[in-house]
Amino acid sequence: MTSRRPLFLVAGAAALAGSALIPIAPLALRDRLPDPLATHWSGAGVPDGHSSFTAWTLVCAATWLVFCACAVAVGLSGWGRRRVRGMAGATLGFGAGVTAAMIAGTLRANLDRDSYRQAADLGPGVILVAIGGAAVIGLIGWLVGSTGADQVDRPPGEAPRLREGVREGQRPVWIGYVRSRWAFLAGGLLAVAGAIGALLVVLLPEPLTPGWPLAGPLLGLSAVGLVGLTLSSAQVTVDARGLAVAFGPLGRPVRRIPLESVSTAWAEQRRPAQVGGWGYRISGQGTTVMLRKGECLVVQYGAGDDRFAVSVDDAERGAALLNSLRERETAA
Structure with missing residues (x-):
């Protein structure tokens, strides 16, 4: 049975971190805010609702904690599936965006006002930025949550091995998955933090932030995080077409080696120091996708005997299938 412990750890950490961060900006500006605060506006842009500072x-x-609870409820429906993890991540991301926009927008409208009745109109532009920003952060949350393969409960005992060649008419497929945990965490955090930071600096009033001039670098930081997130994982597939290595939660970009180009394949142990470090490396041993040290699937291909390797579990079975498929094609 798939463990739900990661779900509760992620949701619990998000709930605690968010609850600790939420009061920081309001408390720092409390002396410049009226009490009660304007917290609701009519369609005409007139403040028509208010709350005390503490209640707001x-x-x-509470809004943030509700989103965290919703993410847990979504995750409980099948945490082992990528689709479910993506939906839970999207719920957390959208909730973070909505909560950040709620805080920044309310502070923006009430700052340096003598009464909540004098609160500024948020305006359609601010509302569109808030909704759009929350949607973008939700999308990033979906990308983060979708990283990883579907977790399948396997029966106990040794996994079956390829003992015979592939017969005509058979269409066997081998799929492996690898992820760099530190790159995944760093990329996900940069992407989310950059997007939330950009939303805050745009919505907060100008005396507090420079607005768009700072939003640009923060969005760039978020983009760097998304690139790191994309390159932090890979799905390796061996089938009748050859070898395919698809990166990131969207399965893009894809590195392909056609079956007819393959000379031979094997599994070997490699360390980052042997290939020049982590990530997509080119060295004297050819090209290596090094996301974790240890077992690698190595393919020799092309007229010049180029080599491509990717670190992945159960590489021996992937190499065996690739060789068998190549033998069948050669014999045909």
Whole structure:
């Protein structure tokens, strides 16, 4: 049975971190805010609802905790499936965006006002930025949550090995998966933090932040995080077409080696120091996708006997299938 412990750890950490961060900006600006605060506006842009500072802060925290609870509820429906993890991540990301926009927008409208009745109109532009920003952060959350393969409960005992060649008419497929945990965490954190930071600096009033001039670098930081997230994982597939290595939660980009180009394949142990470090490396041993040290699937291909390797579990079975498929094609 798939463990749900990661779900509770992620949701619990998000709930605690968010609850700790939510009061920071409001408390720092409390002396410049009216009490009660304007917390609701009519369609005409006139403040028509208010709350005390304490009640409003608690509502913001409660809103975030509700999104965390919703993410847990989504995750419980099948945490082992990528689709479910992606939906849970999207829920957390969208909730973070909504909560950040709620705080920043309310502070923006109430700052340096003598009464909540004098609160500024948020305007359609601010609302569109808030909704769009929350949607983008939700998309990043979906990408982060979708990283990883579907987790399948396997029966106990030794996994079956390829003992015979591939017969005509058979269409066997071998799929392996590898992920760099540190690259995944660093990329995901940079992507989410950069996007939330950009949303905050745009929505907060100008005396507090420079707005768009700072939003640009933060969005760039988020983009760097997304690139790191994409290159932090790979799905390796061996089938009748050859070898395919698809990167990231979207399965793009893809490195392919056609079956007719393959000379031979084997499994060997490699370390980052042997190939020049982590990531996509080119060295005297050819090209290596090094996301974790240890067992690698190595393919020799092309007229010049080029070599391509990717670190992945159960590489021996992948190499065996690739060789068998190549033998069948050669014999045909």
